[in-house]
Amino acid sequence: MSTLTLNLSKPGDVSRKLALNLQKAERFKVRLAWDGQTDLDLHAIVCLNRGDGAKASSLEDILSTYNVRRRVGSGEVGTLEKAADGSFAVHGGALVHSPDATDGDALDVDEWIDIDPSKLAVPPGAVIEIPLVALIHQQTTVRRFRDVAGAWVSIENVAGTELLRIQLSSQFGEFIGVQMGSVMIDASGTHFAAVGVGFNGDFNSVLEHFS
Amino acid sequence: MPPGPAAPAAPAETGVPPPAPTRLPSALPAQAVPAAPLRSPRVTALPPEAPAVPSTASGPAVPRQLAGTARHGMRLSVEQVVQRFPALATAQAEQVARLLQGTVAETFTRRDAADWGVPAQRRYGELVEQALQLAQQPAVQTAQAELRRLHAVLAEVSQAIEQQLQPGLLARWRAADPWQLLQRHRTEIDQLRAALGQAVPLLAAQAEALAGVRRDLQALSADIEAHGLAATLLGERIAAPGQGDMHQLLLGRATDLAQTHAHVAGTDPLRAHAGEQLADLAGAIRQAVLLLLPAWLEKALHARHVAPTPTLARRLQQELDTLLHSLRPT
Numbered sequence: 030m031s032t033l034t035l036n037l038s039k040p041g042d043v044s045r046k047l048a049l050n051l052q053k054a055e056r057f058k059v060r061l062a063w064d065g066q067t068d069l070d071l072h073a074i075v076c077l078n079r080g081d082g083a084k085a086s087s088l089e090d091i092l093s094t095y096n097v098r099r100r101v102g103s104g105e106v107g108t109l110e111k112a113a114d115g116s117f118a119v120h121g122g123a124l125v126h127s128p129d130a131t132d133g134d135a136l137d138v139d140e141w142i143d144i145d146p147s148k149l150a151v152p153p154g155a156v157i158e159i160p161l162v163a164l165i166h167q168q169t170t171v172r173r174f175r176d177v178a179g180a181w182v183s184i185e186n187v188a189g190t191e192l193l194r195i196q197l198s199s200q201f202g203e204f205i206g207v208q209m210g211s212v213m214i215d216a217s218g219t220h221f222a223a224v225g226v227g228f229n230g231d232f233n234s235v236l237e238h239f240s
Numbered sequence: 241m242p243p244g245p246a247a248p249a250a251p252a253e254t255g256v257p258p259p260a261p262t263r264l265p266s267a268l269p270a271q272a273v274p275a276a277p278l279r280s281p282r283v284t285a286l287p288p289e290a291p292a293v294p295s296t297a298s299g300p301a302v303p304r305q306l307a308g309t310a311r312h313g314m315r316l317s318v319e320q321v322v323q324r325f326p327a328l329a330t331a332q333a334e335q336v337a338r339l340l341q342g343t344v345a346e347t348f349t350r351r352d353a354a355d356w357g358v359p360a361q362r363r364y365g366e367l368v369e370q371a372l373q374l375a376q377q378p379a380v381q382t383a384q385a386e387l388r389r390l391h392a393v394l395a396e397v398s399q400a401i402e403q404q405l406q407p408g409l410l411a412r413w414r415a416a417d418p419w420q421l422l423q424r425h426r427t428e429i430d431q432l433r434a435a436l437g438q439a440v441p442l443l444a445a446q447a448e449a450l451a452g453v454r455r456d457l458q459a460l461s462a463d464i465e466a467h468g469l470a471a472t473l474l475g476e477r478i479a480a481p482g483q484g485d486m487h488q489l490l491l492g493r494a495t496d497l498a499q500t501h502a503h504v505a506g507t508d509p510l511r512a513h514a515g516e517q518l519a520d521l522a523g524a525i526r527q528a529v530l531l532l533l534p535a536w537l538e539k540a541l542h543a544r545h546v547a548p549t550p551t552l553a554r555r556l557q558q559e560l561d562t563l564l565h566s567l568r569p570t
Binding site: 210211215 | 301302303304305306307308309310311312313338342344347348349352
């Protein structure tokens, strides 16, 4: 038997106009700036949270200058390939890091990370968490953010709205690292969640926490 | 302030790069599952001890935090800002709220108060300097001088035609032959046309750069206003009257920033006028010098050989006057 169908239009109904969703897919830009010869770094870790805490399981998940392939002593370390311009990326360009800046000589922003959540696939029932961290490189002579002039970090969305700005030198002066927050991606969408936690530890202590 | 009790140890100062962690396969599928639909961002203020759990139907997911000391900006909503400044547009109120949400009260010092909004004011000075330099570019002065000279030469020709058309033999006898006069000026006219033609791209680029500076100043004006209003709120919230000179310092910054904002807004029409003048200059060159003048020259130089009738001479003079009107010096 064929399915019964009815024409649901009524006299006077106005035909629908064509319309497109004008909203752009969410993206984030993290910026780090400072002055002087100190070496500060931005790091991001692509973690998965299935209910037991956000964890990274592979070096492919770690966007860090410490994870760029390089020669140290007689051996080679790191997994990420550097592009011709010095930038590096994880997850097929979902997260792209600027070339590593070893001083704060740039006029404005010294390091940045671009995050395109649309390039990350969320497993069912899980949340992708991308904690964002700014750290003083451990081999520099400067030991705390208060010793770094004009250090700040900001996070901006695709519309150019600044979601967070932290003055590292003044607001987290006694620390060597700050977790600014995390980009959260789940079935309901994407958002940035501010954290604002200062800590005294190196990047491996951060990795220990998230692995 | 010392770090939180669970903060990791300070980094070892060994000079050796950090050891790489054990490599495991990523738990993320490689684009096997289509990305979830995206929506507007939410900025979430988190409790310090947020549990690390995925999202549920009851609310958004909260992130896992490192052990350490949490510091939050001032908790002030856009609605509270609007309540304090009812005439403020929503976008401006949002900017004020963002500034305060990014300000940690417990680490806010007297120096922070004294420096509040200073970078924006410094940037204003830089942009004004840029606008001045653009307005004083030699290309503009040169083009204006060349245009004035071209106007003078062609006005002389127009005057000669007018005299020749006057009734009475004496008047005509005294007047210079306009067509010979035009021929005498021909080389200079061609040089001026060529120079002005070359100036057009420079003037257009300069007009564009000036418009860019104006846009930057308009955005900066909003930023300066937001800093001024935020300084007022900071003075009220974290440095109440009677708490040393911090309150006075912030109110002083609020006044100073409000004055700068008023100055930026007050000088915007001047910059708009400068941009219009530049656009008019480029437009006059394009229309009158590069389009109308060659056409008129062709007719006028042809007339020189055929001894034009008074009617033709009058028409040529009228066309020249129209052209001169477009070329009038600014």
